[in-house]
Amino acid sequence: MSQHRHPGAPGSAGAVPALPDLPEATVARLPEYLRALHNLADAGHETVSSEGLAAAAGVNSAKLRKDLSHLGSYGTRGVGYDVALLIEQIESVLGLTQRRAVALVGVGNLGHALAGYDGFASRGFRIAALFDADPARVGEEINGLVVQHVDELPRVAAEESIAIGVIATPAAAAQPVADQLVAVGVTSILNFAPCVLSVPEGVDVRKVDLAIELQILSFHEHRKASLTALPATGGSALTALPGGLAANDSQEAIGT
Amino acid sequence: MSQHRHPGAPGSAGAVPALPDLPEATVARLPEYLRALHNLADAGHETVSSEGLAAAAGVNSAKLRKDLSHLGSYGTRGVGYDVALLIEQIESVLGLTQRRAVALVGVGNLGHALAGYDGFASRGFRIAALFDADPARVGEEINGLVVQHVDELPRVAAEESIAIGVIATPAAAAQPVADQLVAVGVTSILNFAPCVLSVPEGVDVRKVDLAIELQILSFHEHRKASLTALPATGGSALTALPGGLAANDSQEAIGT
DNA sequence: CGCGATTTGTGCACCTCTTCACAAGCGCCT
DNA sequence: AGGCGCTTGTGAAGAGGTGCACAAATCGCG
Known part of the structure; x- marks a missing residue:
């Protein structure tokens, strides 16, 4: 994607909320957290646990906590995160305070x-x-x-x-x-x-x-098809697709 | 784990023999290579070096070579890759032989x-x-x-x-x-x-x-703005930002 | 006032991906 | 034939991301 190198030393923290150089992977997830938080706020939640927010955003809770810790966010142990405050924080970091x-x-x-x-x-x-x-x-x-x-x-x-x-x-x-x-x-x-x-x-x-997204899906589709054709030692026939979803396949991972 | 296999006849792609489990990152790049290869084929190129293809696909040449090596591709040392053959290989791996x-x-x-x-x-x-x-x-x-x-x-x-x-x-x-x-x-x-x-x-x-894509861009825009607004810390001579560009002096008013 | 339940923040190990650097292989030219 | 230049393929090191597991912190309650 974009090539980033962050030179210099960002150690000097002035009165300004210093912009920490977040891991790129974290930045890519913040908007997803933000969307989930807005949903939660609309639903009337005032606080949310990392577990709950992680579920709403479709990620691992430990990952979410680490992401939020990177931007120095303030959660409360034993309680969770303040939804409104977290929205404000993330929007600030993403530069969404100005339209x-x-x-x-x-x-x-x-x-x-x-x-x-x-x-x-x-x-x-x-x-x-x-x-x-x-x-x-x-x-x-x-x-x-x-x-x-x-x-x-x-x-x-x-x-x-x-x-x-x-x-x-x-x-x-x-x-x-x-x-x-x-x-x-x-x-x-x-x-x-x-x-x-x-x-x-x-x-x-x-x-x-x-089209690239479709081609990536095509690869996985192709792979899945060749797997069912292979002599999977599991034995249970994977024939019925709609009815029984065989949760036996622990190797399926949706990577993004 | 055996990922080096010699298919009998590379020319005919009938029943695909064995699908090596490619790294997910590689899979995500293959469509990009494929597009670049089609462009090269249309331009009349019969072979292309990893350097050339990497440039056309916007990636590092070493990365490209490793990606192609994963799918057991056949390049010729000193010459490069056969464009038509590589197209066929990638389309086969991506499962694009069937529409x-x-x-x-x-x-x-x-x-x-x-x-x-x-x-x-x-x-x-x-x-x-x-x-x-x-x-x-x-x-x-x-x-x-x-x-x-x-x-x-x-x-x-x-x-x-x-x-x-x-x-x-x-x-x-x-x-x-x-x-x-x-x-x-x-x-x-x-x-x-x-x-x-x-x-x-x-x-x-x-x-x-x-919208998430835009928000990610917004973050980088925000970061760039706060960097230019900050006084450069002494000594860092390597902060050679693009000179030819018109410096967008939109000062971010970061609230206290 | 202290205790237990709950949840955050993070050290650490593991894993994937990237990048460098170089030997091996190939074709061409002399 | 032999050497030379070019290019691939890959080992290894490094960087970055992930997830577990647990200590630290906070709240509610008896």
């Missing part, structure tokens, strides 16, 4: 859906501008926003203080678009195009490739 | 886009059926497929030999849908709903949460 402006480039099939995805707005982001290179698409209004030509990017980026760029163009157009985003100062890019982006140091790129 | 049928449940905003996403078809998958629980959406035709009611799932799953289920419903509906998919024998699920799915052992779930 970041997102520019979406490429309003095709997928981009159209992303533009209308309300999950962004509800979780701290504001889609501030839509762009496309196709003049036929410029001017179209989606969700209250008018699609602009990608050449307008420099002006709009400055006006709207774009913090994150989302690329939903065809693969061939992705690299030029990324270059343009970088040129106007965007240092975080979410790329849906199936290609590798080359960006200067200091720019973070995360990639989401829907 | 798998995918059922998509939830034809809302995102699901609509997924139904029309041609990246699935071009990479070995066939969207075989669309479902929704909303009667108002049933009957709609998308990309040549008619949306059916989710209650039709058992019948259609059997008819179409559904191998993979994609959930693009709201979070509240995701778990029941997953249960239904599992009940009809689906053992691989790609979940776009922002929630944790609980499935029996032996069922693989992969999750894609678009």
Whole structure:
């Protein structure tokens, strides 16, 4: 994904809540905890144990405790974590206290859906501008926003203080678009195009490739099929799939 | 544990002999290699070095070589890898020799886009059926497929030999849908709903949460901003941040 | 006021993944 | 034939992540 090296010594803790360099794996899980916490808060819970939160987030409880300990979170032994406080802490660490402006480039099939995805707005982001290179698409209004030509990017980026760029163009157009985003100062890019982006140091790129996810699933499907075909010494026939779920297979692990 | 095996005829991929248990990290990268290889093949390359392929896939060359060695791949020292052969090998390992049928449940905003996403078809998958629980959406035709009611799932799953289920419903509906998919024998699920799915052992779930990706980017953006705002501690000459970039001086007002 | 029940925070061992560095192998050129 | 340059495949070291198990801390209660 993104290559990170954290130079220097972050030891100096001023009056500012020092931003500890969290393990990347922890950072990737914090949003999941946050979502679970919001659910718990909506359900009226004021505190939650690591066990309960871990279950809601689908992780191991020890892992969760270690993750939270990394950001110096305050739980209470014998009680658990204060839900509201923990939400505040995680949102602060993730930088969600300010609503970041997102520019979406490429309003095709997928981009159209992303533009209308309300999950962004509800979780701290504001889609501030839509762009496309196709003049036929410029001017179209989606969700209250008018699609602009990608050449307008420099002006709009400055006006709207774009913090994150989302690329939903065809693969061939992705690299030029990324270059343009970088040129106007965007240092975080979410790329849906199936290609590798080359960006200067200091720019973070995360990639989401829907077909890759399916291919990974395909591998496991393939493997499972070849396992049932193999002479598994267990003996019990795994024929009936819907009815009996043979919990005998302890080797199945869903890794992510 | 025996992972070095010589298949008889690499040219014909009939019944796959033995599936070596690849590291999960390797499996996740194989699709990326595959995409890069297809690009290279289209560009007319017949062979490629690990260095070249690694660059095209955006990874370290040593990592790539180790990944390929895991699946017993045949490169030629001094020359590189045969592009066509490698494509065949990877597709065989990923189980892409057969085109798998995918059922998509939830034809809302995102699901609509997924139904029309041609990246699935071009990479070995066939969207075989669309479902929704909303009667108002049933009957709609998308990309040549008619949306059916989710209650039709058992019948259609059997008819179409559904191998993979994609959930693009709201979070509240995701778990029941997953249960239904599992009940009809689906053992691989790609979940776009922002929630944790609980499935029996032996069922693989992969999750894609678009907002989480943005939140991870937000964290890095937040960190970068707080780093530039901090006065550089003396002596650290290696903090060579990109010089050519316009420094985005958005000062984070970190509350006390 | 002390005790037991409960839950956090963490040291430690294990495991997976990454990266370096280099020997072995291959083709080409002289 | 022999040497030379290039590339693969891999051993080994290191880095990072995971999960167990337990001490420390806190609350409620008798």
